[in-house]
Amino acid sequence: MDKLKNAIREKGRVLSTEVLKVDSFLNHQIDVDLMMSVGEELARRFQTDSITKVLTIESSGIAPSMTAARDLGASLVFARKKKSLTMNNDVFVSQVYSFTKQETNDITVSKDFLNKNDRVLIIDDFLANGQAAFGLIDIVQQAGATVVGLGIVIEKSFQDGRQRLEDQGYRVESLARVHSLENGQVTFVDELQLSNI
């Protein structure tokens, strides 16, 4: 998705060969027009898949999930990173380790909002090693529902998340696939393929 890749090039900050900071349009300040376009494109890729629920994780997954859920005619549910006191115990729980934050969070989804008839599109802002994705998949499976696929805003293709997901048969659609952050530069997977022609 060119508009997204341009934003990453122009506004993303490469902090190391592992860390791409996109706080100015996705993770802290939100470029609303861009995130609405991102959601629309994710919906387009799954439009014939009879999605009933979009499942994401707070907080950065919410913005791109809004128009995706709207265009798919699906409900949007966001997993919470820790249990609040007003949430009853009737929840699905999984564990997610964040390398960025160096901590393990429980993620929870109320049993009221996922059931075995649901066909679920999982949306997340980043795919790196797949920790969050597998936590969300675990929750969908606990509900007996079907994971139709994963819609990702930015994939770090130099980490093994996509491979691990595809090895287990999951469909992954990523709108920007980052091949490398070497030398402070963002290189996308499709640029690499072009330069190999």
Added chain:
Amino acid sequence: MDKLKNAIREKGRVLSTEVLKVDSFLNHQIDVDLMMSVGEELARRFQTDSITKVLTIESSGIAPSMTAARDLGASLVFARKKKSLTMNNDVFVSQVYSFTKQETNDITVSKDFLNKNDRVLIIDDFLANGQAAFGLIDIVQQAGATVVGLGIVIEKSFQDGRQRLEDQGYRVESLARVHSLENGQVTFVDELQLSNI
């Protein structure tokens, strides 16, 4: 806003005289169409106020803020509830006590995303005693920016948040004002005024 009040009546759950749970359309599952309408109505109320930034707080403030920011032509920034390791130290910080979660969180906003020329609309899902609102106001003031007003999805009018904000001169626009949760029933402020005629 009738559509919102109907959702509160039909889908809200009164857990006590203090606690209204709206997990099925705002705080956990999101009714995307409704939240987009909520954001559009908040934008309408501030459309002549030259808003440059919409400031909200993760996670439930994000959904209603999307269309508000879009329609106002403003950037959207969400305050974070705790500092992540990839965020630098160049942040504004304030403290917010949550009665629901019985804990105090630091809320932070990067200094990159608020400056003294900003005219800020603060949006939040609930207004009760005003803890979150005053934390966000504190951050806007640290930036030297202007708080134009507060846009609230659901106001618990039986708590003193609105009064405290108005006493300090802030404009508060709430789309549903709950007068009482007595007897397991939601009564809105405008119903009360009607029944007093």
